[in-house]
Amino acid sequence: MKALIGLVVCAVALLSGCCTAGPAALSITTILQEPYTMTQGSELEGYCIDLLAEIAKKLGFKYNVHLVKDGKFGRQDESGNWLGMIGEVVRGEADLAVAALTLTATRELSVEMSTPFMQTGVGFILSRDLGSEESHFVSFLFPFSTEMWVGVLVAFLVTGLCIYLVSRISPCEWADPETDEYSFTLLHSFWYITGALTLQGAGPHPKGLSGRIISAIWWVFAVVLLACYFSNFNSMLRSDTKHVSVMNFDELARQDVIDYGTVEGGSTYNFFKNSNNPTYRHIFQHMERKKSCVASVEEGNRRAQEGNYAFIGEAASLDLAVARYCNLIxxxxxxxxxxxxxxxxxxFPMMKNITVAILQLSESEELAYLQNKWWANSCMPEGGQAPQALQAHLLRGLFMLLALGCGLGLLIALLELASKARDQAKDQKKSCCSVLWAELSQRFRSGRANAGSETSDKSKA
Structure with a gap:
């Protein structure tokens, strides 16, 4: 009886153990590549490690991560056997390969591939010393932003118009509008402030207090504006930001000064090997002839930093290298x-769920967050940030000073004319408003008449 009870207890224990035991943890293979997978002490971290944790959280599975034994992504040898992470997945040594594995037709025939979690392409990097500044036809406009140039243009037009109006209104500019020659036409007003912008006087100058106030404020505006322009322009000329002298693969293939290569046996290598494009075929033949391929991305980055070498690789990895090493472009x-x-x-039964999880992470912007996290730019040019175009809001005080000067000049001109109109009204025993209106009308009518007479004189001549 006791033996029977013991057998029952053992059976119950075995059954309960089977019921409580969860599914086996998945075996994950990966490869060390910054910033996808990196070592932090005895732990692993990086973009792919975070991505794997998010997918596991959504699908509810456990996993164990190990590094690929031969340190390769996945390519076939001469016998057609797969090496690297793809080889471990094919042989059943790993359930998943989570790394920067490029989705290719050859790999898709041998393993299941999920929907891409990152889009990239093929580019190349080289030392900044091999770069040359790219000239631009309107580069002289770059020190100021578009809003700044619009603000300067508006300020120019408004100031020229204000000087014209003030010189018309102020009695100090002419004693008798009907007989005195008037030289401050609208064209001369704009020519006068243009001369101030070039730090050159363009006479005649305003005689009245109102015109001189506007002129003085405009000169201050012009001096500060020119100082800001030349300062920012000089910073841009001395900036370390350069553009690649070899801008595309066609130019890279046609030159023979800079050597170039990619990771041997990788997806980029196979792209050039299997391409029918003449330019890409020429690049592959050059790499084969020169034996210029490298064994890893790290070696390619190192050779590019040393100079006279362009490393061809996937743009996502190249962008990281540029963000980490300031001498690369x-x-x-x-x-x-x-x-x-x-x-x-x-x-693999879970592949459909993995694909759905990746799409959900993309739609929730989690993938974008992870990329911003691990691709943060730690490289800054010497002397701080690269110079940027000057924005209008940074000089809003200067624009407000000019507006105040124009308004003050117009106000003083009107007060000067009102004072003269009041004196004439007392002598003529008329209302001050009627005399003031008559003075204004006379000034602008005589200006048109003078302009017409000047035109007729020129035509006779």
């Missing part, structure tokens, strides 16, 4: 757009 051209995916054995 990347080409503006990116070709052969492709994506990074997670690999699993053929028929």
């Amino acid at each position: 990347r080409s503006s051209e990116v070709i052969a757009m492709r994506g990074y995916s997670i690999a699993a054995p053929l028929g």
Whole structure:
């Protein structure tokens, strides 16, 4: 009886153990590559480690991560056997390969590939010393932003108009509008403030207090504006920011001064090897002839930093190198757009759920957050940030000073005319308003008449 009870207890214990035991933890293979997978003491961290944690949280599975034994991403040897992470997945040594694995047709035939979690392409990096500044036809406009140039233009037009109006209104500019020659036409007003912008006087100058106030404020405005322009322009000329002298793959293939290569046996290498494009075929033949390929991304980055070498690779990895090493720059051209995916054995039951989880992370902007987190730019040019175009709001005080000067000048001109009109009204025993209006009308009518007479004199001559 006791033996029977013991057997029952053992059976119950075995059954309960089977019921409580969860599914086996998945075996994950990855490869050391900054910033996808990196070592932090005895732990692993990086973009792919965070991505794996988010997917596991959504799907509710446990996992163990190990580094690939041969340190390769995944390529076939001469016998057709897979090496690297793809080889471990094919042989059943790993359930998933989570790394910057490029989705290719060859890999898709041997393993299951998820929807891409990152889009990238092929570009190249080289030393900043090999770069040259790219000239631009309107580079002299770059020190000021578009809003700043619009503000300067508006200030120019308003000030010229104010000087014209003040010189018309102020009695100090002419004693008798009907007989005195009037030289401050609208054209001369704009010519006068243009001379101030070039730090050159353009006479005649305003005689009245109102015109002199506006002129003085405009000279202050012009001096400060020119100082800001030349300061920012000089900073841009001395900036360390340069553009690649070899802007695209066609120019890279046609020159023979800079050597170039990519990771041997990788997806980028195979892209150039299998391409029918003449330029890309020429690049591959050059790499084969010169034996200029490298064994890893780190070696390619190092050779690019040493100079006279362009490392061809995937744009996401190249952008990280540029963000980490200040002496590197990347080409503006990116070709052969492709994506990074997670690999699993053929028929893996969880692949559909993994794809859905990646899409959900993309839609929730979690993937964008992870990329911003691990691709943060730690490289700053010497002397701080690169100079930027001067914004209008930074000089709003200067624009307000000019507006105040123009308003004050107009007010003083009207007061001067009102004072003269009041004296004439007392002598003529008329109302001050009627005399003031008559004075204003006479000044602007005589200006038109003078302009017409000047035109007729020129035509006779």
